[in-house]
Structure formats: structure tokens, C-alpha cells
Amino acid sequence: MKAVLRLIPAAWLALLVAAPLVLVAIMALSWQAEGVPPYSPPWAGEGINPDNLRLLAEDPHYRDALAQSLVVAALTAGLCLLVATPMGIAIARAGRGRNALLGAVLLPFWTGFLIRIGAWIGLLRDEGWINSVLRALGWIDQPLPLLYSNGAMLLGMVHAYLPFAVLPVFAAATRLDPVLEQAAADLGATPGRAFLTITLPQLLPALAAAFLLVFIPAAGEYVIPELLGPADATLVGRVLFQEFFQNRDWPVASALAIALLALLLGPIILFQRLGRSA
């Protein structure tokens, strides 16, 4: 019985994680071909194709896409931390209102993702609410180019990923002993000093975890940059989509996916270490 129980997750991982990964890896080493599926595997006669991975390393188009994705993910994670740190601490200290506030953070999480993106588009587009109001107030003549900008993209990313950052900060903040800040005050620390020297250092592991929890999924984000970002935001998710569906170059797309995974392996391992030490 125990063996069977252990077999279920093993089978799950083998079927839904390992097998697709192996497939993607094989594809990354295959040749583009006409047909369905549009590639010929290494054993079909042509052997292993090293060009896909080499292309990623050499062609600035792909290199930049990967680099830009990491930058956008880091910016998103950093902005999320800036917002989530005060939020998480405040919610942890809210007393009776705590559950309501936590619900308010999670509520958007449970509503449709595309609806929220649609709402941002409605707010930010040239004839959107913000531009209409500004124009009605007479503050602007021409609509501000809010939508399809880096700002709109980051706004959407932060909005979507914020709960991932708030929860670990909140959980760590509830475990803080409020007497410690009093002790710091008693020893002559101003409230700001006490926060910087006592509260913040104790939250550091949680802040790092929150950063990675946002950074890792944000690096591969496709929908938000596509719908809110500028046309020239060639993030890896978008490039991957183009290779797969427009160029029908499955091997290059697969190589990109493998490269992103390899880049994220470091942060993922770091995150798991943090989880174990916390």
C-alpha cells in the first residue's frame, strides 16, 4: 500500500514533468522540418543538431530576449518587494482586521486573470478612463501614451504577482516578537532605527523568498508583456511564442525553453535552500 502511495507522485512527476522535459530537450537537438510535427528527431538520420543552442548563444536577438526577461523579472520582483514589505508587516500587525486585509490582497488572485488585464487596458488606453479624466480636466490635449509601455507592463506584472510577495512577508512578520522593537526603543533606537536594525534583518530570509517567488515565474511571463507592454519588448516568452507558432521552428523554441530553465535553475535552488533554512 505504501509503495503504491509513493508510486502515485512518482508517476505524476514522470508523466507530467520529466517526460515533457525530455521531449523538449530532444526537440532542442532536432532539425526543423516540413510536416507534423515540424521537426525531425536526431535518430531520423540527420543526427544531433547543435545549431539551435549555438544560435541562442550567438544571435543577439535571443540573447537580448533572455537578458531582458531577467531584467523585467528582477524589476517586477523588486517593485513587488517594495510594496509587499510594508503591506505584509502592516497586515500582520492589523489585529482583528487581519483576515479582511489578507482577503483583499488575495481577492484579485481569484478573479479572472484576463479580466484584470482587460481592466488595465480599459484604464490605460488612449480613450481610457485615465486619459479621458485628464482631458476632461483640461490638463492634457493629447492622450498620454500609457498603454503598450514598459510602465504599463511592469504595472500589470506587479499587480499580478504581488500576492506571491505579500504572503511570505506576512507569514514571517506574524512570527516576529513585537517586544523586540520595544527593547530596541528602550535601548535608545528611534522607531526607524529599530525597524532597520531589528525588524528588517529578521525578515530578510522571507524577503529573499518573496523576491524569488515572483522572479522565477515572472521571467517566463508571456501574456502581460504581450497585452500591456510595448511592441519592442521582445521578452523570452514572446520570442518563444513567435518561434513556435509563427516561424514553426520548434527546435529553436525548445532550445529557448531549455535555456530559460537553465538560467532559472540557480534561483530555484536558492529558493529551496531558503525554504529549508526558514
Add this chain to the structure above:
Amino acid sequence: MTPRLSLTAVTRRFEGVTALDGVSLDVAAGEFLALLGGSGSGKSTLLRVIAGFETPDSGTVSLDGADLAGVPPHRRPVNMMFQSYALFPHMSVAANIGYGLRREGRPRAEIEARVAQAVATVRLEGMEKRRPDALSGGQRQRVALARALVKRPRLLLLDEPLGALDANLRERTGFELRAIQRESGAAFVMVTHDQAEALALADRVAVMDRGRLLQVAPPRELYERPATRFVATFLGAANILSGARTADGALHCHEAACTLRAPTPIPEGTAAAAIRPERIRIATTTGDNTAAGTVEEAAFRGESSLLLVRLAGGALIRVSHAEEGGAPPPRGTPVHLAWDADAVVPLAE
């Protein structure tokens, strides 16, 4: 001379509950004062008012004559040792102890010297680099004490400083605390619920109940002459006999079938008196300040035996029988008890 700490009619209410009710108290420089009371007596609230974590609704707190109203905790020359010790878990012992000096912006060399001195005072040499979670309870207690003392506060507040230690460590640490207090010259105000600790360590003990100060006196006076029934009960061990005041200033105690007479007439309105067990002896006299009864239990206590004597009126009283007085009477023996007039302590309600 201006007292180090002066409290005048300090009152604090929480949602209808009066935690402190007009507390007035002076603490002299270099004095060790114990605030003694049960839970909910207001003793911890009083400590937090002095430290600045609570603002009194009325009344004043002043230090060396300077009013502390509106002075936030971090600017008060007062330090507190917290009941939970409140050590900073992410800092070493040395960093914990030096925290207050760094906040004062002292030069690094001075901080190091003073931390080393404080570490030596509490005998934690060799532990400087450890984190609090790698210390025993007794060691943590010392770090907390050193961290508060290193700032050389004019007044040190201690919230149940020995509360988390086991019985063995308690006695020794108590003596050390006393020695450190004498040496530092700071005034100490210690909160405790343990009357033995208060009596053993403090120069004066302030007994609190329901937000009020009932009696402030040196330990011996408090022990021998408790002012009220509550104080006598809280200090424990004393026999408390209820009775009715007679016209000539004695107290007739029905349940003990005896008349208690103090050296001076018992004040009007008094309905109880305390007699300590060690002031009662077995005798053959009769009259006032004597009672007859039967030994119900006898317990050997080393230097003395504790007898429980059922009096003719039904009351059960405790008698401490010194060993040099010979073997105590066995159970069931009828005895006569007597005590001196100055052993009778009239108690206010």
C-alpha cells in the same frame, strides 16, 4: 534630596478597567525596590509607564526631578530588562549588549571596552560570539541584564528577572543581581509575583493589588507588620484571625475562642489581626493572648516543626515549634498556646 524616581497619583485605565489607581511612590538613588503583586495587580503596567511604553491617563512620572511626560521610550535614561529577555535573535551576545551603545553613537573602542566589561560583570566570557538561541536560560538572563546595564542607566527596570529560571539558579542569580545593583549604584525597580524573592532582594517592597499600592516598607517591617489583610495573606504563612473589637481596644476572636491584645489599643474598625507562626509558643498560661487547642498535624521542617493546631473555637492555626524547645507534641495532644502582645498585628481591611 530629589528622589531618583517620583510617581505622583499615576492612573491608567484600559477600556473601563483601572490598571493603575493613583499610585504615588518615590524611589531613592541606589535603592532596590520590588513591586510585589499578583497577576492583574498593575505592577507590570506601572513598569511600562515608567519605561514610557504606556502613557498614564493622569499623574506624573519624574526622574531626578525632570518630568518624563511626552518623552518617548528611546529618549528616557531608563532601561528595562524584559520578562522574556527580548534578546535580538539575529545578533551575537556582544552585538546584543552593544546595541544601546551603538544607538548612542559611542566610538567603537569605547563600545568594545564597555561590552567587555559588561560581559565580565555577568560572567559570560567566551560567549560573546554566540547567538541567543545557543544559550541556556540562565545565560540569556545574563545577556539581558548586561544589555540593560551597559548603558549605565540611572534607573533599571526589571520585569520578573528571575521568573524564567529554575529554583536552583534563582537563589544564586538573585544574590548576583543584588551585588550588581550595589556595585552599579543604579536604582532598581523590580516587578515580581514571588514574595520570597521580593523580601530577599529589595531594600523596600511595594505591595500592589488591583492597581493600588497597599503598603511600601522594608522587607522586615512588611513581614512583621503587614498593614492590611491582603498584604498579610499575600506574604503568606501568617495566621489571620478575624474578630470583633472590644470596648477596651482588644480583639475578641470567636473562632479561636481567645482575646487578642496588642501593646496599644487596636484601632476602631479593625476586624482581623495577624500572628506569625514563630511568635506562638506552647505554654501553660491562660488569659488574653492565649488559646487552647489540639495538635492536628506536625510536620518536621529541619530547624523547626510546623504544627497545625485546631483551637477550641474551630480555627486552625499554624505554630512554628523550634527544635531547641524539645520534641514537638505528637498529634492529638491538647496544648495551650501563648504569644506576646507585640506579636499581635492589627490588620486593616
